[in-house]
Amino acid sequence: MNLRDRxxxxxxxxxxxxxxLESELGFGNGTIVRWDKASPTSEKLTKVADYFNVTVDYLxxxxxxxxxxxxxxxxxxxxxxxxxxxxxxKLHILFDAARTVSVEDLQFVIDMVNRFKQDSE
Numbered sequence: 001m002n003l004r005d006r007x008x009x010x011x012x013x014x015x016x017x018x019x020x021l022e023s024e025l026g027f028g029n030g031t032i033v034r035w036d037k038a039s040p041t042s043e044k045l046t047k048v049a050d051y052f053n054v055t056v057d058y059l060x061x062x063x064x065x066x067x068x069x070x071x072x073x074x075x076x077x078x079x080x081x082x083x084x085x086x087x088x089x090k091l092h093i094l095f096d097a098a099r100t101v102s103v104e105d106l107q108f109v110i111d112m113v114n115r116f117k118q119d120s121e
């Protein structure tokens with residue numbers, strides 16, 4: 001599997017196409033497809049790896065695989081809080097938060113949602 005195929009696979013798993021990904025990352029149209037013939041800059045490669053929470057080594061096919069145990073949230077406290085949120089269906093909208101969200105920011109949103117809920121009751 002080549003670089004483009006790995007990136008396409010990651011994009012597909014996240015419900016997006018390569019053009020959507022390129023737009024999301026601020027790349028020009030067809031940038032990733034051209035990586036079959038021209039090497040990407042390390043900056044762009046790192047941007048893709050960071051976006052999908054994988055290593056550059058994985059993207060380059062250096063034997064690393066994506067482990068299903070890799071946490072979605074990079075911050076352990078945020079992950080634990082998200083697991084708690086999963087138990088409350090009224091707060092599922094918070095799962096759209098970025099995986100690098102800080103615990104403080106996540107707690108702020110939870111508090112805000114709870115305040116809105118109390119005001120509407």
